[in-house]
Amino acid sequence: MFLRFGKIFSHLKSVEKYPRTTWYVQSCSSSDISKERTKLAPIQERRMIDRFRLVAKGGDGGNGCESFRRSRHARRGVPDGGKGGRGGDVILESSRAVWDFSGLQHHVNAKRGGNGSSKNMIGSRGADKIVQVPVGTAIHLVQGELPSTVEINLSSTLDPWDIPTSMHSEHEPIQHCSNNDCAGSVSEEPTNQCIQSKTNEQAPKLKNTNRIKQGQTKPYGVTISKYNSGLEEEVSFVDGENECSSIEEFKTETLTSGSEDELDEEVEMQYDVAELTEPGQRIIIAQGGEGGLGSVALVGTTVSMGKNMNIDSETSDDDVTSQRAGLPGSEILLVLELKSIADVGLVGMPNAGKSTLLGAMSRAKPRVGDYAFTTLRPNLGNLTYDDFSVTVADIPGLITGAHENRGLGHAFLRHIERTKVLAYVLDLAAALDGKKGLPPWKQLRDLITELEFYSEGLSNRPSLVVANKIDEAGAEDVFKELKQRVHGVQIFPVCAVLQEGVPELKAALKKLVGGEESHKLKLDAIVID
Numbered sequence: 001m002f003l004r005f006g007k008i009f010s011h012l013k014s015v016e017k018y019p020r021t022t023w024y025v026q027s028c029s030s031s032d033i034s035k036e037r038t039k040l041a042p043i044q045e046r047r048m049i050d051r052f053r054l055v056a057k058g059g060d061g062g063n064g065c066e067s068f069r070r071s072r073h074a075r076r077g078v079p080d081g082g083k084g085g086r087g088g089d090v091i092l093e094s095s096r097a098v099w100d101f102s103g104l105q106h107h108v109n110a111k112r113g114g115n116g117s118s119k120n121m122i123g124s125r126g127a128d129k130i131v132q133v134p135v136g137t138a139i140h141l142v143q144g145e146l147p148s149t150v151e152i153n154l155s156s157t158l159d160p161w162d163i164p165t166s167m168h169s170e171h172e173p174i175q176h177c178s179n180n181d182c183a184g185s186v187s188e189e190p191t192n193q194c195i196q197s198k199t200n201e202q203a204p205k206l207k208n209t210n211r212i213k214q215g216q217t218k219p220y221g222v223t224i225s226k227y228n229s230g231l232e233e234e235v236s237f238v239d240g241e242n243e244c245s246s247i248e249e250f251k252t253e254t255l256t257s258g259s260e261d262e263l264d265e266e267v268e269m270q271y272d273v274a275e276l277t278e279p280g281q282r283i284i285i286a287q288g289g290e291g292g293l294g295s296v297a298l299v300g301t302t303v304s305m306g307k308n309m310n311i312d313s314e315t316s317d318d319d320v321t322s323q324r325a326g327l328p329g330s331e332i333l334l335v336l337e338l339k340s341i342a343d344v345g346l347v348g349m350p351n352a353g354k355s356t357l358l359g360a361m362s363r364a365k366p367r368v369g370d371y372a373f374t375t376l377r378p379n380l381g382n383l384t385y386d387d388f389s390v391t392v393a394d395i396p397g398l399i400t401g402a403h404e405n406r407g408l409g410h411a412f413l414r415h416i417e418r419t420k421v422l423a424y425v426l427d428l429a430a431a432l433d434g435k436k437g438l439p440p441w442k443q444l445r446d447l448i449t450e451l452e453f454y455s456e457g458l459s460n461r462p463s464l465v466v467a468n469k470i471d472e473a474g475a476e477d478v479f480k481e482l483k484q485r486v487h488g489v490q491i492f493p494v495c496a497v498l499q500e501g502v503p504e505l506k507a508a509l510k511k512l513v514g515g516e517e518s519h520k521l522k523l524d525a526i527v528i529d
């Protein structure tokens with residue numbers, strides 16, 4: 001009884017002793033949480049990483065086991081050493097759960113296979129490493145074997161209506177993961193497509209892109225073997241002035257050399273070797289090495305100490321040791337690039353009202369501000385019709401010289417590549433009341449020029465013009481002049497803030513996306529003084 005009282009008393013004392021501390025801790029932790037909450041910027045404010053350099057290495061194969069079971073009847077021993085396990089693969093999987101590459105690591109290695117053991121036990125298979133990437137990821141190959149591309153569709157050559165739905169061609173059936181091949185951490189979902197890698201020889205020939213010509217050496221970059229010829233020679237690594245002696249040196253130089261912007265120092269690479277355009281698609285980018293042979297498989301070869309019964313004098317100990325060692329996993333250096341997939345791309349100068357318009361047309365809640373470059377990443381919204389749904393992407397504002405990396409640069413122009421329809425959002429009031437902006441027809445000319453500078457033919461897709469801010473004083477007259485100066489496409493007067501003209505615009509977008517209409521905007525259809 002006395003003891004119990006003593007315990008309670010001492011407990012009370014301890015509570016009394018630290019009452020303030022306890023309260024302090026509580027209040028401190030809650031304020032910390034609120035501080036942290038405020039510190040966490042909304043997703044739109046965070047810098048989007050839509051280009052990423054990745055070095056992937058498949059797991060090495062496990063070593064085979066040298067083991068002999070001796071018995072009264074087999075004094076020299078019967079081989080019973082198992083084979084080493086296969087190394088794990090590095091797999092890219094497209095997922096809607098990730099928006100950009102900010103969660104990725106530059107180096108990804110799959111696990112090594114387990115060593116074989118006696119009693120003919122095969123080593124365990126190394127676990128695969130699955131890297132989740134956003135839907136719309138394009139893969140460019142810098143060094144290594146081509147990842148498992150089966151169909152190569154360069155975005156620049158894509159028909160705008162023909163957004164690739166799968167990466168496999170009719171000629172090449174997809175090899176789905178079998179239990180043996182894709183064990184480890186890979187979940188066996190029936191919808192997931194797992195496509196095996198191909199060797200250089202099997203790879204289809206690549207076309208040149210208009211940005212980098214094949215075989216062209218850039219001042220900063222790496223020249224790798226010509227893929228078209230399938231030859232592996234002529235490899236040199238150039239990093240600025242210095243020539244790097246190995247790919248490792250090049251990789252460490254490039255990976256440690258600061259920001260993602262430096263990726264713009266274009267390296268010689270194979271563009272768009274594969275694209276992940278649907279959620280759940282998988283591609284093996286680095287394969288695990290095969291396990292080494294165990295003594296069971298090595299019967300007939302010389303083994304050390306003359307333990308084997310059949311001695312073949314031609315096979316040396318070194319050969320056997322090398323056969324027993326697991327093979328290294330393949331290694332690859334890639335550049336991943338994100339290209340949003342949307343039916344409609346809203347293109348316009350900063351502050352034209354693209355985000356406001358997206359919010360007016362859909363349930364999206366993009367950030368709106370009366371300053372340029374409020375939008376730092378493409379926002380997606382969904383327009384729902386009775387029988388139809390259209391995805392709209394609000395692309396960050398473009399300015400003159402964007403293709404030369406001015407403003408937010410050309411980083412976002414690539415997001416336009418995969419849109420079917422372009423909606424040019426113009427600010428009718430940009431040059432009114434002494435504002436320093438451009439009149440809408442000049443905005444239009446500059447926008448088309450930027451798109452074409454970035455990639456020829458980028459503006460050559462069904463388009464319409466949104467003449468925004470019609471509510472502003474004097475905007476009606478500007479709109480009339482715009483209609484006289486721009487021909488060949490529909491022009492919609494809209495007040496995005498008040499949602500005026502939005503239903504008509506939505507109906508027109510539906511027709512363009514559905515293919516009922518296909519007006520295209522040409523540079524020579526714009527009259528400028």
Ligand SMILES: Nc1nc2c(ncn2[C@@H]2O[C@H](COP(=O)(O)OP(=O)(O)OP(=O)(O)O)[C@@H](O)[C@H]2O)c(=O)[nH]1
Pocket residue numbers: 348349350351352353354355356357367368369370371372373374375376395396397398468469470471472494495496497498
């Ligand atoms: N008067 C008027 N103002 C508008 C209209 N639409 C947008 N604005 C204003 O224009 C400013 C810019 O709007 P945003 O939607 O952020 O423009 P944005 O094109 O997305 O801008 P960036 O993010 O820089 O590309 C905001 O202050 C909006 O309130 C409109 O129809 N009428």
